[in-house]
Amino acid sequence: MDYEQLPRAALVRMLQEHDAALADAGKNGIVMSYTGRAAPWQIIRQVKPKLHRIIKKVSFGEETAQSENEIWDGENLSAMVTLYKYRGQVDLVVTDPPYNTGEDFRYNDKWDKDPNDPDLGDVVPKDDGSKHSKWLRFMTPRIWMMREMLTPGGVMAICIDHRELFRLGMLMDEIFGEENRIGIINWQKSYSPRSDN
Numbered sequence: 001m002d003y004e005q006l007p008r009a010a011l012v013r014m015l016q017e018h019d020a021a022l023a024d025a026g027k028n029g030i031v032m033s034y035t036g037r038a039a040p041w042q043i044i045r046q047v048k049p050k051l052h053r054i055i056k057k058v059s060f061g062e063e064t065a066q067s068e069n070e071i072w073d074g075e076n077l078s079a080m081v082t083l084y085k086y087r088g089q090v091d092l093v094v095t096d097p098p099y100n101t102g103e104d105f106r107y108n109d110k111w112d113k114d115p116n117d118p119d120l121g122d123v124v125p126k127d128d129g130s131k132h133s134k135w136l137r138f139m140t141p142r143i144w145m146m147r148e149m150l151t152p153g154g155v156m157a158i159c160i161d162h163r164e165l166f167r168l169g170m171l172m173d174e175i176f177g178e179e180n181r182i183g184i185i186n187w188q189k190s191y192s193p194r195s196d197n
Contacts, residue, residue, distance in 0.1 A: 091150075094157045
């Protein structure tokens with residue numbers, strides 16, 4: 001972005017939004033700053049809720065009871081915006097975000113301005129110098145929204161590997177406060193050493 005070409009009012013607005021995001025984040029003692037950082041609510045308020053339907057082949061029990069427990073398949077930010085009516089009522093959130101391996105995580109730069117853009121973007125390669133910033137820009141509004149869904153005693157469990165573990169930890173501390181971290185559970189996926197060939 002060429003800041004020299006922007007009008008003064010636009011620059012002042014950008015600084016005010018940045019300061020507001022940092023002040024909000026600083027409530028929990030941690031403030032992360034990275035390229036493209038935006039306040040989560042600036043992105044979330046643009047997301048359009050989706051219509052959902054009951055799929056009979058995966059439904060169980062009487063139709064009136066089927067709305068008590070739901071399985072959602074799709075982009076999680078869109079799903080959470082749709083489920084926002086349940087904010088503060090969820091006891092457990094489990095999420096398995098992209099691990100940012102250079103093979104599985106797709107990012108669309110347009111999402112910062114239009115989170116409803118259906119294009120998944122390109123796979124973020126291992127050698128992308130801003131891969132961690134892109135991952136954080138993707139994750140921040142989602143983690144923030146998941147926090148909004150939880151009850152005061154609710155728990156969030158996230159599956160992640162070593163590539164983004166520490167950035168995720170900092171993000172969680174920023175959003176939840178480090179005093180709310182319960183712990184990290186290590187899981188050994190493989191019991192035999194891999195060949196590097």
